[in-house]
Amino acid sequence: MIYCERVHKKYGKVRALNSTSISCGKGEILGLVGANGAGKTTLFKILLGLVTADHGKVEISGDGAKKIGGIIEKPALYPYLNAHENLRLFAKMQGADFSKIAIEASLEQVGLPLNRTDPVRNFSMGMKQRLGIAVALLNNPSCLLLDEPFSGLDPLGIEALKQLIFDLKQQTQMSILISSHIIDVLSTVCTKLSIIHNGEIIQTGETSTILSACTKSYTLCGSDIKKASFLSDYDTVSNGDCMTISASATEISEIIFKLSQQQIAITSCRPVLDLQQLFNTKEK
Numbered sequence: 001m002i003y004c005e006r007v008h009k010k011y012g013k014v015r016a017l018n019s020t021s022i023s024c025g026k027g028e029i030l031g032l033v034g035a036n037g038a039g040k041t042t043l044f045k046i047l048l049g050l051v052t053a054d055h056g057k058v059e060i061s062g063d064g065a066k067k068i069g070g071i072i073e074k075p076a077l078y079p080y081l082n083a084h085e086n087l088r089l090f091a092k093m094q095g096a097d098f099s100k101i102a103i104e105a106s107l108e109q110v111g112l113p114l115n116r117t118d119p120v121r122n123f124s125m126g127m128k129q130r131l132g133i134a135v136a137l138l139n140n141p142s143c144l145l146l147d148e149p150f151s152g153l154d155p156l157g158i159e160a161l162k163q164l165i166f167d168l169k170q171q172t173q174m175s176i177l178i179s180s181h182i183i184d185v186l187s188t189v190c191t192k193l194s195i196i197h198n199g200e201i202i203q204t205g206e207t208s209t210i211l212s213a214c215t216k217s218y219t220l221c222g223s224d225i226k227k228a229s230f231l232s233d234y235d236t237v238s239n240g241d242c243m244t245i246s247a248s249a250t251e252i253s254e255i256i257f258k259l260s261q262q263q264i265a266i267t268s269c270r271p272v273l274d275l276q277q278l279f280n281t282k283e284k
């Protein structure tokens with residue numbers, strides 16, 4: 001379990017964290033969402049013991065051989081060593097098993113090929129992220145921290161990493177905390193979200209509850225969508241084959257049903273998030 005309560009941190013006059021509290025239980029994936037400078041990395045550094053909080057309570061617990069592993073900002077790897085050599089070196093530093101079989105099992109766990117023997121500097125960003133996760137998983141931690149793990153990945157890389165995170169959760173029941181400023185990606189991976197703004201957690205809850213509270217419109221796409229005359233009853237904005245419709249979740253379900261009755265196919269339906277509302281930055 002990852003738990004922190006009323007954690008404060010200042011760098012000189014800059015207040016990075018202000019009474020920040022989060023909780024991520026066993027088998028849970030918690031997303032920490034915040035804009036640039038919100039305090040995500042500072043919180044991760046405190047959880048990993050790399051930075052000391054000014055005050056507040058931090059608890060990391062579980063049955064793993066080590067309590068916590070993680071990646072901060074980007075995976076710290078030795079670029080001139082290959083994947084096997086990187087894992088062997090990090091394992092040795094942590095006093096973990098570094099037999100050939102254990103190294104290969106680590107590579108397989110994160111979906112990396114066993115036959116790449118060239119230096120890690122040649123690896124794609126997605127492969128480096130996977131190897132970084134393999135390093136973080138050495139010694140079977142109870143908790144895993146991933147700071148912006150999706151940045152720099154293409155859509156296929158994002159899907160593959162999401163699947164890896166799901167698999168880890170299923171196989172190990174570890175507590176996983178992921179930070180990002182891209183809520184779209186986090187919303188499909190995380191069971192719960194905590195929204196951080198200026199070092200303060202301003203909302204925590206089930207992902208679907210948080211997202212539905214700040215969704216006031218949806219974008220529907222389909223080549224025939226403009227033929228649906230009943231949509232003129234709603235506030236809409238058209239863009240090519242897509243139409244953004246101001247509607248609630250219930251209304252949008254009814255709209256999709258009506259479209260299907262009229263044989264109008266929809267190729268996608270995306271919620272449009274009101275980010276100002278999400279980050280609580282609307283003028284009151």
Ligand SMILES: Nc1ncnc2c1ncn2[C@@H]1O[C@H](COP(=O)(O)OP(=O)(O)OP(=O)(O)O)[C@@H](O)[C@H]1O
Pocket residue numbers: 011012014015016034035036037038039040041042043181
């Ligand atoms: N070592 C440091 N010295 C001084 N100020 C710092 C230091 N590290 C972070 N800060 C400041 O603390 C605040 C929080 O930074 P932090 O890196 O935790 O935010 P973040 O949410 O991770 O941002 P980003 O998404 O841009 O990585 C920012 O105002 C940042 O400038």
